[in-house]
Amino acid sequence: MSLLALLNNDMKQAMKGKDKERLSVIRMVKASLQNESINLGKDDLTEDEELTILSRELKQRKDSLHEFEAAGREDLVKKLEVEINILQEYMPKQLTDDELEAIVQETILEVQASSKKDMGKVMSAVMPKVKGKADGSKVNKMVLSNLI
Template sequence: MSLTERLNQDMKQAMKDKDKQTLSVIRMVKASIQNEAIKLGSDNLTEDEELSVLTKELKQRKDSLHEFEEAGRDDLVEKLKDELKVLQAYMPKQLTEEELENIVLDTIKEVNASSKQEMGKVMSAIMPKVKGKADGSKVNELVQKHLS
């Protein structure tokens, strides 16, 4: 089942359950997916493109959450945490620290990187492998650790 089909199904269920929070998040994600499809000039997005949209939505909320926590806006922090929970349900299973570290080490060997100057080469080889399954900042941190 594609992400769009799953969103439609969950949206109907949220309407039946009168779950306004979940319904709102699903509608926002669906709108983002539709906007991306229009931007790309196609009717349907590939699974990879849908995942990119979902990742972008998740990242925006995490950034906002950080800003609201610093500003002491507890009311908005709770709302965003709830939205993050809904979005996480649609993301692929996240890699464990150990799995991610193994991928980083394997990729460093693949591209024969030995210094921090080659970090861009390593990152561009890793990111397609872990797309949607790991946070980019965590990957970056591990690559730096192993290249130093």
């Protein structure tokens, strides 16, 4: 089932269940998908493009969450936490630290990286492998710790 079909189905369930938060998040994701589709001039997005959009939406909320926490806005923090949890339901299963570590080490060997100077080369090789399955900042820290 495509992401859009899944979102449509879940939107109907949220309407029936009068779940306003879930409905709001689903509508927002659908709007983002439709906007991207229009921008690309396509009728249907690939799974990879859908995943990119979901990741972008999730990242925006996580960034806002940190800003609201720093500002002491608990009301907005709670709202964003709910939105993040709903978005994560549509994301692929996240890699464990051990799985991610194995991918990072394998990639370092593949690109023959030896120092921090090779960070960009390693990151550009790792990120497509873990797209949507690991947070970029987590990958960055892990690559950095393996290159020291």
